[in-house]
Amino acid sequence: MFIDQARIRIQAGRGGAGCLSFRREKHVPRGGPDGGDGGHGGSVYFVADSSLNTLVDFQFNQSYKAQNGRPGAGRLCSGPSGDDLQIAVPLGTAVYDADTRELIGELKADEQVLLAAQGGKRGLGNARYKSSINRSPKKTTPGTEGESRNLYLELRLLADVGLVGLPNSGKSTLIRTVTNARPKTAPYPFTTLKPSLGVVSLDLGRSYTMADIPGLIEGASQGVGLGIRFLKHLQHTRLLFHLVDIAETVSLDQIADSIQIIEKELGEFDEELLARDRWLVLNKLDLLQPEEEGIVEELIQTLDWKGNWFAISALNGMGCKRLVGRAMVWLEENPYSVKISEDLEFEILELWTLIAVRRIAGLSRLAVL
Ligand SMILES: Nc1nc2c(ncn2[C@@H]2O[C@H](COP(=O)(O)OP(=O)(O)OP(=O)(O)O)[C@@H](O)[C@H]2O)c(=O)[nH]1
Numbered sequence: 387m388f389i390d391q392a393r394i395r396i397q398a399g400r401g402g403a404g405c406l407s408f409r410r411e412k413h414v415p416r417g418g419p420d421g422g423d424g425g426h427g428g429s430v431y432f433v434a435d436s437s438l439n440t441l442v443d444f445q446f447n448q449s450y451k452a453q454n455g456r457p458g459a460g461r462l463c464s465g466p467s468g469d470d471l472q473i474a475v476p477l478g479t480a481v482y483d484a485d486t487r488e489l490i491g492e493l494k495a496d497e498q499v500l501l502a503a504q505g506g507k508r509g510l511g512n513a514r515y516k517s518s519i520n521r522s523p524k525k526t527t528p529g530t531e532g533e534s535r536n537l538y539l540e541l542r543l544l545a546d547v548g549l550v551g552l553p554n555s556g557k558s559t560l561i562r563t564v565t566n567a568r569p570k571t572a573p574y575p576f577t578t579l580k581p582s583l584g585v586v587s588l589d590l591g592r593s594y595t596m597a598d599i600p601g602l603i604e605g606a607s608q609g610v611g612l613g614i615r616f617l618k619h620l621q622h623t624r625l626l627f628h629l630v631d632i633a634e635t636v637s638l639d640q641i642a643d644s645i646q647i648i649e650k651e652l653g654e655f656d657e658e659l660l661a662r663d664r665w666l667v668l669n670k671l672d673l674l675q676p677e678e679e680g681i682v683e684e685l686i687q688t689l690d691w692k693g694n695w696f697a698i699s700a701l702n703g704m705g706c707k708r709l710v711g712r713a714m715v716w717l718e719e720n721p722y723s724v725k726i727s728e729d730l731e732f733e734i735l736e737l738w739t740l741i742a743v744r745r746i747a748g749l750s751r752l753a754v755l
């Protein structure tokens with residue numbers, strides 16, 4: 387089941403109390419204070435896990451708690467610290483404080499770690515307070531409480547290429563043909579009800595990810611059909627493929643209208659998404675009769691389309707290799723073209739550098755961004 391939002395409560399562990407104790411042993415008069423410190427409380431972290439792509443687990447378990455630190459003991463024994471709790475989430479998960487709505491952080495690289503609630507500090511035992519003027523201190527400190535927070539998690543898939551288009555235009559068929567993803571395809575609208583991610587693998591280990599989302603229809607921004615809420619999954623993409631069924635619609639005007647419907651809905655959702663690089667992918671070429679094939683060039687002229695365009699058959703694979711190959715080259719040449727803000731641009735640059743370093747060095751773990 388694909389779930390892209392969740393509300394949970396997290397609680398970090400309390401610090402263990404310091405111990406009040408004096409050394410009492412035969413033949414050791416006035417042995418002095420020997421109360422040990424408590425242990426630190428465990429913290430709660432989120433860890434990005436590339437094998438996950440849904441927040442469904444949080445539907446069943448909404449409360450997460452790290453271990454408390456143990457109290458200190460006599461003979462200067464420190465209490466053990468509580469274990470940290472690591473919660474695995476899919477790449478592209480943003481973690482918000484549900485009460486203040488503040489963004490705590492976003493997990494964008496595999497194994498990236500985000501501290502969400504700091505464990506409590508340990509308490510100090512009375513041995514700590516021994517001094518020249520107080521040789522038998524009775525003072526200890528209790529551990530402090532761990533942070534607790536109500537969180538809102540939101541998943542926005544991390545993909546290089548996003549597919550948009552009307553229902554039935556062949557988005558899921560394309561992702562099935564060119565990636566390892568297997569979403570359902572069928573000759574009726576709204577076959578796809580949840581986004582899916584696939585990996586396009588080319589030669590020499592070159593690869594990129596592609597996201598398929600449910601189809602959009604006119605009025606989606608007003609909630610018609612499945613609405614536009616799935617468009618948020620395209621916000622991290624760098625390139626959009628706009629799929630158009632050129633076999634079903636009877637006239638060029640109808641095809642042009644269908645393209646404008648998608649542009650309008652994209653713009654209603656996010657102007658920046660509309661301005662993103664978008665390639666027109668004219669699909670179902672196999673259904674055109676030989677005498678109809680001129681329609682493709684005619685359509686591009688009618689639309690006065692200035693960007694890249696491709697005519698393919700997602701079903702039999704015609705033109706798909708060229709399309710995904712050109713996209714690979716484009717992605718390599720435009721590694722961080724998403725210009726939302728300078729900060730984000732910098733963040734993406736940093737992310738790509740880290741990924742490259744990790745690939746080269748074969749490091750098993752990425753540092754916290
Ligand atoms: N002949 C032919 N049929 C195709 C082609 N691409 C897709 N189809 C068919 O068109 C129908 C719709 O394809 P889907 O891939 O489910 O379309 P979609 O865009 O994912 O649709 P939604 O999930 O409803 O948004 C299916 O019956 C496909 O087999 C193509 O290139 N040629």
Ligand SMILES: [Mg+2]
Binds near residue numbers: 569570600
């Ligand atoms: Mg589909």
